[in-house]
Amino acid sequence: MEARVAEQSSKRRVTLTRESILEAALRLCSPEGGGQLTFSRLGKELGADPTAVYRHFRDKDELVLALTDLTVQEGMELSRQALPDGPSDDWRAWLTVTAQSVRASYLARPALAVLAAARTTASPAETHSVEQLITVLHRAGLPVIEAAECYRALLDMTLAMTQYTAAFSILDRSAQEKDEAAWAVKYGMLPEDEFPLLHQSAPRLTELFRDDDGVFALVLTTFLDGVAARIERARKA
């Protein structure tokens, strides 16, 4: 390694590492990076032949898996910064922050969210966070098993809805507008006498159409209300 500088960059052979590839891939997944992850783009981004990546990841699936790991991990990290060190008693804040952090990490890379699809990351990224989360729920009064179930339910729901949002955000403007227009028309034309309630709530529904974050917030708080009910029930028993 004699520091032969990169002036010959034209034909210089680049050296890839697992890390450099992951980094570049994450960049590509973000909207600023183009929002599409393909081998050819990845090759260009790295200044190497697209197929060189295969030396480090068996196939695209493995690459995506590693990326989701990083992303969930980042989300958990993010939530840790926003939360007090030790397990506090404010379970609601814990769950909210965790869910929103994971969601935010994913939404920063919509392309990844779409590819990740069903892959519930196998590595309980940041196991400590998970343990703490369950602890918080348990201290609030939930039996351990039930607390674990809540954690799992919350995470899956969050991932699913986030991926859903991401998929939509990736569509080109035209498709999005097409959807929105159709939606607005349908709700605007509802005969008031046949669908009184729907007609009455139409404005709110159209408003919610493009507001995925709003819908997510809705689902989340309702879910948390459910958890609260569960906790209360457990305490009485």
Add this chain to the structure above:
Amino acid sequence: MEARVAEQSSKRRVTLTRESILEAALRLCSPEGGGQLTFSRLGKELGADPTAVYRHFRDKDELVLALTDLTVQEGMELSRQALPDGPSDDWRAWLTVTAQSVRASYLARPALAVLAAARTTASPAETHSVEQLITVLHRAGLPVIEAAECYRALLDMTLAMTQYTAAFSILDRSAQEKDEAAWAVKYGMLPEDEFPLLHQSAPRLTELFRDDDGVFALVLTTFLDGVAARIERARKA
């Protein structure tokens, strides 16, 4: 149209209709039909040239949109059969049945669920069902707007989680097992002293791993508990 019979089937020109295409496409989306929707497969299924479909749908997106419409519609239809005619007072049953029906319709065609991704079907399929659903919630004590929000939240959550499940079910066995194995190992090796609660709930968590329906049921009932709390709150005010 002189009933020249199909003995000349080799070079006979098939006539496509929007309906016949949709039908064939739905067939392809089901696991029995191969579980993959592509133009070439669709062409073969119809006995026509793949590109003939373009005469009836501008592109794949339009086709998929029409298919999701049909599917949600079928789900709503299904739920109507399982429910009493007029709006009853058992809002919980209503929401449960609706969610599970829509989910079932989608899961019968995992390939579609994956393609549909973010496309919240623009046509409020079976507007009557929606109106009824909101009515039920409103009669239970929820303000109209809030009832509409609940409907939207429930539907989106259901669609998102279902698509999530579908995506996983489409992976080949090997990938699924890879995930599962990694998962089990991770949870099995957790040091008990560092992660006491996680260690304790590991069996339940691994059990939930492949049980997407179980997780969905969990999310759903928790969500409904939340709705119940909301209703109670609204009644008091």
Add this chain to the structure above:
DNA sequence: CGACCCTGTCAATGCCATTGACAGCGACTC
């Protein structure tokens, strides 16, 4: 110094959606 492996390169394969030119055929016009 030689064998070997790690890793980047290159050319090729096969699937996919999509397009444009063409062709049969029915309907409609004069």
Add this chain to the structure above:
DNA sequence: GAGTCGCTGTCAATGGCATTGACAGGGTCG
């Protein structure tokens, strides 16, 4: 009833994609 037009199926071609196998340079280890 002949000509014209438009609807719709066919065919060949394009460009993007993941993936594979043969090759090659260069570093390492014996």
